[in-house]
Every structure is written in structure tokens, then in C-alpha cells.
Amino acid sequence: MKTNFFEQVAGLKIDGNLLININSDKNGLMTVSAMLSKAGTIPPMVFTALSHELDEAFFDKLAEPVKQTKGLITNLDNYKKELDKAKKQPGKDGKTTTATTATTEDEEEIEANDTNDLFTQQPDESQLKAEKKLYVDDQLLKAKELAKQMKYVEALAQLPDPAEYPDQSELIEAKRAEIQKGKEVYDQLQEQFKD
Numbered sequence: 001m002k003t004n005f006f007e008q009v010a011g012l013k014i015d016g017n018l019l020i021n022i023n024s025d026k027n028g029l030m031t032v033s034a035m036l037s038k039a040g041t042i043p044p045m046v047f048t049a050l051s052h053e054l055d056e057a058f059f060d061k062l063a064e065p066v067k068q069t070k071g072l073i074t075n076l077d078n079y080k081k082e083l084d085k086a087k088k089q090p091g092k093d094g095k096t097t098t099a100t101t102a103t104t105e106d107e108e109e110i111e112a113n114d115t116n117d118l119f120t121q122q123p124d125e126s127q128l129k130a131e132k133k134l135y136v137d138d139q140l141l142k143a144k145e146l147a148k149q150m151k152y153v154e155a156l157a158q159l160p161d162p163a164e165y166p167d168q169s170e171l172i173e174a175k176r177a178e179i180q181k182g183k184e185v186y187d188q189l190q191e192q193f194k195d
Helices: 005-011 051-088 105-113 125-148 152-158 166-194
Strands: 018-024 029-036 045-050
Touching: 018 125, 029 051, 029 125, 045 051, 045 125, 125 152, 125 166, 152 166
Parallel strands: none
Antiparallel strands: 018 029, 029 045
């Protein structure tokens, strides 16, 4: 069977890593989360639909958020460069300006030109929280399944960083402790059978 999946991915012209996580439930509903890893703390884009619906619309729905995210990353990179440049320039009194007071004409121009990016179109906070919760729940479920298969190292690696998801950090840490305890018991049993 031939698909054009990777041609579609190449058409997105992604600079960085595109992490795609796919979860399918028993009813055939698929949840796909996609995240540009270079973006840092930007939450993943989450799509939930049946497989044939994803086949028809996934890349169309993914293209615009990826474009906006790339713009955000570029804007952040430009902002950091300009901020560093502003720190090095002396102020009116001959002293070097600080990061909190530095505003250059270039920064203002960048802000004026960015009328169609993520800064002007803020996503709904409740939607972001829901997407983060869905992502964490998905990762916890995968970790649980791996732990059931006694793949404890992989299960621990599957868990999200609690610092990135403070609303669910207790749940993540509890699952981490549970899996770690299972790993320790498993390791002890392996040692006993080696003797």
C-alpha cells in the first residue's frame, strides 16, 4: 500500500521535530496530537476523529497551526536577538540598557508587521487546558499499558515532565512513583531468579 504521508509532512516545511502521538480507542475514534518540539512549551495540536476523517482533513487542519507556530518561533528568535543587541547598546546616559527597559525600533517594527500570528490571535485558555489535559491523560494511559507489559523504563520515559503541566503534576508524580515501585519489584524478582 502506497501513501503520501511523508510527502505531506515534507510539504509543511517544518524546521525542527514534529512529534506525532496517535491513540485509538475501541470505538475506532482516533486522537492525534502533533507538536513542534523546537517550540518549547507550546501545547500540542490535538485532533480527534475517525480514521477516514483524519485521512481526509488531517494535513489541511495541521498546516495553518504549523505555519503560525513557525512564525511564533521565528518571532521569539528575532526578539531574543534584538534584546541581546539592545543590552549591548549604550543608553542616553552612556550606560548599557537593561533587559526591562530596552525597546528598539526593530522590535517595534517586528511587532507592527506581525498582525497575523499567534500573538494577536490568543487561543482560548480553557481549550489549551483541555488539550494539555488530553495530552497528559494520553501519555499516562500509554505509560500504564507499557507498565502492564513490564516495560518499566519505556513507561517512565512516556510520562510528561510535571513542571510543564503543573495542573496535573501530582497525578504525573503519583503514576511515576507507581511505575517506579513496580520496576523495583520486577528488578528484585529478576535478581532472585538469576541466583
